[in-house]
Amino acid sequence: MVRAAVPRRLNWRVATVSDARWETGSARTLALDIPDWPGHLPGQHIDIKLTAEDGYSAQRSYSIASAWNGSGPVELTVQRLDDGEVSPYLTDVVSEGDQIEVRGPVGGWFIWRDTQTAPVLLVAGGSGVVPLMAMIRARGLARGRQPFRLIYSVRTPEDACYADELHRRVREDAGLDVRFVYTRKAPEGWPAPPKRIDVATVNTYGWPPDLEPDCFVCGPDGFVETAANMLVALGHDPKKIRTERFGGA
Incomplete structure (x- = not known):
């Protein structure tokens, strides 16, 4: 044999x-x-x-x-x-x-290649930012010009991974935008009260569906399901939405 x-x-x-x-x-x-x-x-x-x-x-x-x-x-x-x-x-x-x-x-499905040219929308809940950060770093390494937007939901400012690097990359990596959403405590002077990601958040800080962005959503089960449903409700092509749920301990 x-x-x-x-x-x-x-x-x-x-x-x-x-x-x-x-x-x-x-x-x-x-x-x-x-x-x-x-x-x-x-x-x-x-x-x-x-x-x-x-x-x-x-x-x-x-x-x-x-x-x-x-x-x-x-x-x-x-x-x-x-x-x-x-x-x-x-x-x-x-x-x-x-x-x-x-x-x-x-893994071969929830991936981004720097040869892709479409705008990218990243939606992260908590530690779901990890694989999305790899995409941001890969874009920076390749000096890519694909427009990237990250919506990052965390409980408090202290719970945000890579916060300093993300702020630096927004300044240095042209075409990258980051929006933090705080669900329990926002920084002093933050223009919005603590809240969960909602349709208005995704509509305001994401890409319009007619640009046909590649969407990547990662986080806990409930977060991923809710965010993906919001994207579909806003008119995004379900085939362009890729999701990853984290679990285990």
Whole structure:
């Protein structure tokens, strides 16, 4: 019997943590040096496997936060879930020099290529911003001129990942616009009270449907369903709306 070869990206590899930094009080970015990494597209994810001394193992998938320029580490931003099996270890225990089993890259649908020319609308809820940040970074790396708009919903200003970088990129990356939506507490002097993303928000800060933008929505289940329905109600082509729901712990 002839067995089909397993793609190299689906094999488990041992990655080494080369850097770890906090993005917020509960979200941490890990930079991983992965031998023979084949590269990735923005929007893809990797699987992580942790194995205890008694042999018990747990696997979770995490979106890749970094763009790929042909070399360097692969970055993940992990949101801690206090009752989780994997995320508390990755946020609170892992340190530089530790090794982790990884597999990937995985995913071929929720991705953006810098050869695409359509305007892009990114809609993020909480840590759903991670794969969308990879798209923003990839656009910056390629010096792309595709118009990008990000609508980013967070509970408070302290919960926003990459806030400083996003503000800098709005200044430096022509054609990128970012709108924060705060659901519980807004910054002092913010022109709008805390609220959830609604149709008016998407209509005002997104792209009109006649421009046929590529839309990417990522966040918790309820957020993704609501945001995608809003886009359809505003006239966007459902075939141009790609969604990613995050879960697991």
